[in-house]
Amino acid sequence: MNRRYHKLFCVFALAAVTLAALLYYPPLAGGTQPVGGELLLSGTLADGKLNVNTATAEQLQLLPGIGAEKAHAIVEYREEQGAFASIEALMQVRGIGSAIFEDIKTEICV
Numbered sequence: 001m002n003r004r005y006h007k008l009f010c011v012f013a014l015a016a017v018t019l020a021a022l023l024y025y026p027p028l029a030g031g032t033q034p035v036g037g038e039l040l041l042s043g044t045l046a047d048g049k050l051n052v053n054t055a056t057a058e059q060l061q062l063l064p065g066i067g068a069e070k071a072h073a074i075v076e077y078r079e080e081q082g083a084f085a086s087i088e089a090l091m092q093v094r095g096i097g098s099a100i101f102e103d104i105k106t107e108i109c110v
Contacts, residue, residue, distance in 0.1 A: 050107060051109050051110065052108050052109070056075070060075070063103075065100040070096060073095055074093050077092070083110070084110050087109065
């Protein structure tokens with residue numbers, strides 16, 4: 001393969017890899033990319049929001065004011081009581097008050 005065709009091949013190969021990455025990891029709201037695509041692959045995103053009915057404890061910890069203990073409480077509540085009917089129902093979880101809810105309400109969905 002001569003040098004000219006080799007360069008052309010490299011350009012097309014790089015373009016194909018870039019396109020594949022964009023299709024696999026589409027940008028989230030604000031243009032950010034999920035690390036490893038785990039949020040997109042687990043189906044917890046809807047319009048760039050975290051679904052509190054399907055999110056894991058680790059994903060819930062990405063929300064402001066939600067640490068390991070509160071994330072575990074959300075998952076435990078959801079397992080015992082069933083899916084949240086609305087985002088406001090999240091305030092029924094021990095440790096989630098109106099202040100925390102106000103901080104996260106624009107980042108979550110059901």
